[in-house]
Amino acid sequence: MRPDANDMPEFTPRQNAVLEQALRLLVEGGEKALTTSGLARAANCSKESLYKWFGDREGLLSAMIAHQAAKVRTHERSGERLTADLLREHLELFARDLLEVLAGDVSLALNRLSIGQSGPGGSKLGKLLLEHGRRQIDRRAMALIDQGKRAGLLRFENADAAYHTLYGLIVSDLHVRMLLGEPGLRDNARQAERAVDAFLTLHGTQKQSADAPRVSAGR
Amino acid sequence: MRPDANDMPEFTPRQNAVLEQALRLLVEGGEKALTTSGLARAANCSKESLYKWFGDREGLLSAMIAHQAAKVRTHERSGERLTADLLREHLELFARDLLEVLAGDVSLALNRLSIGQSGPGGSKLGKLLLEHGRRQIDRRAMALIDQGKRAGLLRFENADAAYHTLYGLIVSDLHVRMLLGEPGLRDNARQAERAVDAFLTLHGTQKQSADAPRVSAGR
DNA sequence: ATTCTTGCGTACCGTACGGTACGGTTCCGT
DNA sequence: ACGGAACCGTACCGTACGGTACGCAAGAAT
Numbered sequence: 298m299r300p301d302a303n304d305m306p307e308f309t310p311r312q313n314a315v316l317e318q319a320l321r322l323l324v325e326g327g328e329k330a331l332t333t334s335g336l337a338r339a340a341n342c343s344k345e346s347l348y349k350w351f352g353d354r355e356g357l358l359s360a361m362i363a364h365q366a367a368k369v370r371t372h373e374r375s376g377e378r379l380t381a382d383l384l385r386e387h388l389e390l391f392a393r394d395l396l397e398v399l400a401g402d403v404s405l406a407l408n409r410l411s412i413g414q415s416g417p418g419g420s421k422l423g424k425l426l427l428e429h430g431r432r433q434i435d436r437r438a439m440a441l442i443d444q445g446k447r448a449g450l451l452r453f454e455n456a457d458a459a460y461h462t463l464y465g466l467i468v469s470d471l472h473v474r475m476l477l478g479e480p481g482l483r484d485n486a487r488q489a490e491r492a493v494d495a496f497l498t499l500h501g502t503q504k505q506s507a508d509a510p511r512v513s514a515g516r
Numbered sequence: 517m518r519p520d521a522n523d524m525p526e527f528t529p530r531q532n533a534v535l536e537q538a539l540r541l542l543v544e545g546g547e548k549a550l551t552t553s554g555l556a557r558a559a560n561c562s563k564e565s566l567y568k569w570f571g572d573r574e575g576l577l578s579a580m581i582a583h584q585a586a587k588v589r590t591h592e593r594s595g596e597r598l599t600a601d602l603l604r605e606h607l608e609l610f611a612r613d614l615l616e617v618l619a620g621d622v623s624l625a626l627n628r629l630s631i632g633q634s635g636p637g638g639s640k641l642g643k644l645l646l647e648h649g650r651r652q653i654d655r656r657a658m659a660l661i662d663q664g665k666r667a668g669l670l671r672f673e674n675a676d677a678a679y680h681t682l683y684g685l686i687v688s689d690l691h692v693r694m695l696l697g698e699p700g701l702r703d704n705a706r707q708a709e710r711a712v713d714a715f716l717t718l719h720g721t722q723k724q725s726a727d728a729p730r731v732s733a734g735r
Numbered sequence: 736a737t738t739c740t741t742g743c744g745t746a747c748c749g750t751a752c753g754g755t756a757c758g759g760t761t762c763c764g765t
Numbered sequence: 766a767c768g769g770a771a772c773c774g775t776a777c778c779g780t781a782c783g784g785t786a787c788g789c790a791a792g793a794a795t
Binding site for chain 2: 324408411413419424462464469477479499
Binding site for chain 1: 784785786787
């Protein structure tokens, strides 16, 4: 892959640089710091260009979401044959990645922005964030647990329900807490391990650690 | 208990009425609709009184959170002797109540407000909402699972971790989705039942429905 | 060289907000 | 009956935002 190949079809490099500045402002100062004048000043561009490129403020916010989503690509090279240990390893990797993504500065800032903008009727931003932000993660996890089932390592009726169970076990109320300003976990890996343990106890086909503690990482 | 005994020490009835109007405005129109002028008009009071009573805008928001929290009281009359069925019943009731509370208009609006106001450093609002809003629910659930353990019906090392597991199984990512504008579940009871099933499979001391479907509520 | 495009910098406009000040009214204590 | 506190309605102020308009410089095309 060419290192400077720009896969993002939406915007020119200049516009991407502006969006990067917009994200920086948003992360550093919250929504109130993301003003058209401030962005123009920070990105060395004119307000007129902003409106020419993104239409209006909501267009800018949408572009920021799309830009950020395009930056996060999930590696889904999982052609290998699955064993129980391999499945567990992949699940824990997914859990750690998920926790890391959710705790990221930009993710939190964008979620705060969309939620703050969101009303009872559901804003465009919310839909967009859910669609762009979650699709990658969802697909990766669904593919993984589907593979686990086909390999006879997992057992469930509804893949969607099983995925939601896994998600809940991993994240619990941590996401909302962080959105409200609380600091994240001190050890994501530990949480990931516990969540996968529980998930395999619920949906695994082999004896899990529920009774006998696992050999690794003695607590 | 006297029917009009006002347990809220913070505010006078008049002020509570104003706060009620403020919540109404917030629920109906989002944060942008909650303006001092608008509230004064809707509540038939003067802006001067608003600032006299609540100090400034943040004081008003804090007062709204406290007011709403004071309205939600959890009945914790659980002196009865616990059996396995009773524990399950109480857990499911808790789950249903939790889902109902989180999906409530006022709860969603206040959470959106606090999150939107929240920066990286954590705002006063976020802390306040977490403290006032979660304490009741947390205490009720912790008391319940603690009782379950003492009765020999539950098994876990860390009560806090077990509670977070329960919470995650019940809520998953539903809260964030609703905050972003998605509609809630169609059947909270079903979700509650599944979550409690899973929780008891993980932490119960008796054979659960993991292999044999329960007799009640055939899916 | 001339034109045309692009976009920067700045000035500007209307609006709406948070917060304050003031006159008039109601009500309560004395 | 009188005085003062509480409070309503409205007008007001400074500010800062989203969005628009204009002047000018730099680069490409012809």
